[in-house]
Amino acid sequence: MNLGVIVFPGSNCDRDVQVALSPRQSGGEPSMIWHRENTLPALDLIVLPGGYSYGDYLRSGAMAAHSPVMRAVVEAAQAGIPILAICNGFQIAAEAGLVPGGLIANENRKFICRDVDLRVENSDSRFTSGYQNGQIVRYPIAHHDGNYYADEETLNRLEGEGQIAFRYCSADGAVTDADNPNGSSRNIAGVFNQSRNVLALMPHPERAADSRLGGCDGHALFDALLASLS
């Protein structure tokens, strides 16, 4: 199995997701792919990792979305290759048009680093099939610009077509304003593209994949994803 993590200047969760994926697949470590590459090797999974690509200057993800490698990533997405975009990866994916909507500054205008509860909204994907619909999982968030925004028509379409993957919720699964850490439209924490081979989410499953670090709810995501590839 060939897994690739794209490294942009300023990516800083690239190693973390590589570590989370490594012991869970037989083929060794995912390869790190520098953003200046114009072509991609044959890959079974592409990860757009978290971090501060280009220092979040101009607008989070905006400059990385124009990196040379992104043309090949968009083509891969269109060809159905699974793409997992986490945090800054989500911002890049949105800027590159891989998923609808965009990410703006958190409602409180501050960086927020803490665990959040998420409700699985659609388990019918290669990323979420290890969960039940409505299951509550706990991942950390760590972002300044995680406030998901899309117009009403887009939001309705996302809901209608099962493209919402995760929503911020309370410990017992209620989706309320009080449990929305950053002001995201309709508490959206993660979305799919239309064919659900792209998952883009602000919370960090790779930080919830090690019992030493406080939680393992991310295991089911990585396990299901890798199983779907083999």
Added chain:
Amino acid sequence: MITAETIAAHGLTEAEFTRAKALIGREPNLVELGILAALWSEHCSYKSSKRWLGELPTTAPWVVHGPGENAGIVDIGDGQVAVFKMESHNHPSFIEPTQGAATGVGGILRDVFTMGARPVATLNALWFGNPQHEKTQHLVAGVVNGIGGYGNCVGVPTVGGACSFDDAYNGNILVNAMAVGVADKDRVFYAKASGPGNPVVYVGAKTGRDGIHGATMASAEFDEGIDARRPTVQVGDPFTEKLLIEACLELMATDAVVAIQDMGAAGLTSSASEMAAKGGVGIDLDLDRIPLREDAMNAYEIMLSESQERMLMVLRPEKSNVARAIFEKWELDFSVIGKITDRQRLSVRRDGALAADMAIAPLVENAPVYDRNWASVPPLCKLAPPPPPEDVNRCLLQLMGGPDLCSKRWIWQQYDSMVMADTVQGPGGDAAVVRVHGSNKGLALTTDCTPRYCSADPETGGAQAVAEAFRNLVAVGARPLAITDCLNFGNPERPEVMGQFVGCIRGMVRACQALDLPVVSGNVSFYNETNGRAIHPTPMIGAVGVIADLDHMKTLAIKGDGDVLLLIGETHGNLGASLYAREIAHAESAAPPPIDLAMERRVGDLVHQLIDRDLINACHDVSDGGLYVALAEMALAGNLGVTLDVPSAPATHVWLFAEDQARFIVATTASSARDVLATASDFNIPAQEIGRAGGDALTVSGARPISLTMLRQAHEAWLPRYMDEG
């Protein structure tokens, strides 16, 4: 011609200038004066502190390199070392809090990766003025924004630290940043230049006019005119720093680097001079090759700019192209700006002409050293026990819900404490713990100092700061290895300030010896005073320990219903200089609790053994606020109540709030409690059962229970309310 005004404007005395002239053999020109003044500034030369710093113990079998390099190095086993240092960025942070704090983080990170270590954690110790002071809220917001903005972007977790408030810091806040890195023991890099003919290479960001005279600013006290000093504050770019980390570490994996030094205080002047002096060689620099951000910068400005995210390296000539390719890949400036010579002179050219040319080693080696006059701080009396309060629980709420002890979540939630996916214990505990990547080992990290003790009795306070750091490492199950210090004081030219400094150092010396904690790196920040009013003496201690097996790590959270809580160590009932005395009893200044270092050591060894033998499941040291506060913190962390058995003596409020040292509270299962008591008795250390875990309230015999919900509400509410609604 250099005038007396010019000399004074550079912070030099007439006598120092005369001394410099004799060493140079002629009168320096303006560029040379600028270089000289930076090298001889308090900040770079330690001229007032050197005489005393020499008394600190700096060696141990596990110390690989002590003070004198960019950071200290200790062996952590398995062929690896921890590289760490703490540094102050007080003066710039007061003037421009966001950039001042941000560049403090950037600078300390560079000290660590300059040595070949990947930074794995930062901590920061912050002291602000009274919350009601007009500047405090703005300074807190700015500093937190600066630390978070830099650390989050650069991708090194901010795992711990401290933050508190006191009138003494109204005019001078403290921003002390600590960075810790890990390297292979045989891949450590030093700043010692060598090899005449080897290229001297500039990498990183471009040079601008920011920060000129930063080192001399940090070597003077403040007055009303400080706002005019804003242009001397540097501006940070964490994105460039991240690229610089990756590029430097990639380069260091090759064998291209002979020597490397970051451009910190006094920029190119200090880095070039130190590298040359350490190696006993000379350096020729051609400033026309420096990548500049601004037009028409002259030699003086280029040599003294403190633009951030820059490094100076000496490379093997045949590997220069390998290095260039790496820096071009990371889109960083790379320029050969000179070469090493055997002339032992710093020789600088600008616009093709010689701009400065001085023998450098004599200037560095013969920097003035002062044995400043000092006056001992007169001892204070022991505090007479204050009368009992009406309600001990109201006292607890007041302390836990006040600026000193309230939860600092509002701050640390704005820091990415988890990036790198090795943070095993984040902010909020006794010490932070980061796993050594790819292993089952952990590094325990803490910063500690109790300035009100240092103010009341500098020697006791200096010793206590080291002892508390030691306890915090022990509490999480670590073996304490070494410390870095950040010594924050007022104007050393005043004997009473110098007396505080001498006292604190003497206390630290005793504690470091008794607890086997050598000082491996550090920084002195003098002139933290405004209009003649100095801060509290604040010898901040950053400490590092190692946990050999993370299965033996402990937290302070109470784990199980029915668990037994035991107090380890002796309670004398000393309320002097305690938070209770200040906040509740409003008592006069009094002597702080005495420190028994032999006892600290024995208690630490006992707790270490209890953890090693798996006899306890939670552990917390007793410090600020005393036993009741420590218990409340354990109960909140575990979300489990405690019923306390209060002894008949001393008086309940004294027992609950005394800040006697060398004490821990440990929790254990009912079946192990006897083993804990027996082990304590083997160590000849008092230990007693003080309560049982259970329910959802703290209950002291004779008082109404206080619910954890109410306690948590008080503990969490103060800082967000102050910052967001104040």
